[in-house]
Amino acid sequence: MGSSQPLDASRLTYTFTATPRAVPDTQTLSSTRQTICTDHMITAPTAATTENCGCSCTDRNTRRLLMSAQRISLPEFDPDELEKLICTLLSVDGARWLPRDRAGSFLYVRPTIIGTDAQLGVARPTAALLYIVVGYMARLDTPAGGKRLLTNPADTVRSWVGGFGYAKVGANYGPAVLATQEAFRQGYHQILWLYGPDGSCTEAGGSNCFVAWKRPEDGTKELVTAPLDDRLILDGVTRRSCLALVRERLQGEVEVSERKFTIGDLLEAAAENRHLESFAAGTAWFITPISLIHHRQQDIHIPTGPGGTPRDITGKLKGWLGDMMYGRVEHEWARVVAERGENNA
Known part of the structure; x- marks a missing residue:
């Protein structure tokens, strides 16, 4: 599509690869950190149409990607058109990359929008490139013994009030890598990110964190996760799905709360044998039990x-x-996506 036009899925043109790559064996893929992408991608130059700095954001959900683009002043787009483009790409690559004899594998869709102005200055981009790639993923099973978390160092935070922790932007992830690598070195799987002097629990790595416990005042079973109103955490799609399902299917058994809870609350619940279970929820690792949190010895x-x-x-x-x-x-x-081959593109 031309850079002066809004995003319009109906203007998509197709160029199919002449050398499709082999779909990797899931066992081999599980043993490497390499991401293998499918054969095709979508690119769409876009231009600024609104008065909306920073220049890179990625997301799976189209409306959240739009919100993230708005947060860092990237050009806006129609999220419904982006959804059509994603479905089209999956209709082309999905069937071959998800063969029926490899149950449990999945495709990780990664739309990204980056500023492409020909300048080095810090300014609102007037041009951008929106592209979509799809990674082939083997089944990600729960780590043996459950996921083990290390709380972040006192001098490191992932997000802050007034920042962009709620947006899916690259700047949320780069600064977290150093602390995460240290967690790996010490034998943990991820960082439990705490915020503020009281140590409010926010996210587990790049996933939303859930805790099930019995409330101290009345023994009610409660599922609690951090709130969205302070904009410290990502409004995860899997998070929303979990909350909706528990409210619908476990009504009367489990009370759901979106509110602040602290590392002190977790220590107290563990000491009183009220902590029932915890899990991290996200796109790649899906629903993963948390078995241990290490905090300051x-x-x-x-x-x-x-x-x-x-x-x-x-x-x-x-x-x-x-x-x-x-x-x-x-x-x-x-949503079921119909298969589309080269002959009916």
Whole structure:
């Protein structure tokens, strides 16, 4: 599409590869950190149309990508048109890259928009490139023993009030790499990001964090996760799905709360045997039980199933969402994309 035109999926043109790559074996893929992309991608130059600095953001959900673009003054686009482009790309590559004999593998869709002005100055971009790539992913099973988290160093934060922790922008991830690498070195899987002097729990790596416990005042079983109103965390699509399913299917059994909770609350719940289970929810690792949190020389051991497998709420959510994702049940959240070959593009 031309750079002076709004995003319009109907103007898409096709160029198919003459040398399609082999779909990798999932076992081989699981043993490497390399991301293998499918055969095709979509590119769409765009131009600024509104008075909307920073220049890179990525996301899976089209409306959140638009919000993220607006937060850093990138050109706006129609999210519905982006959704059409994503579905078109999946209709071309999906069937060959998701063969029926490799159940459990999936495609990770990564739309990205970057400023492309021919200048080095810091200013609102007037031109941008929106592109979509799709990565082939093997099944990501729960780490043996469950996910182990290390709280962030006192001098490092991932997001802050007034910042952009709620937006899917590259600047949210680069500064977190150093702390994450140190967590890996010490034998942990991710960072539990705390914020403020009280140590409010925000995110587990790049995933939303959930805690199930019994409330101290009345023993009610509660599922709690950080709120969105202070804009410290990402409004995760998997997060929203988990909250909706628990409210719908576990009504009367589990009370759902979106509110602040601190590392002190977790230490207290563990000491009083009220901590029932915890999990991280996100796109790649999906629903993953958390078995341990290490904070300033203290270990918080969190109940899991045998070998770190999911417990009650975690297991139900993983099962319900997995059934939708892999087509074992029909649900309004699960959209079926028709296969499109080279002959009917």
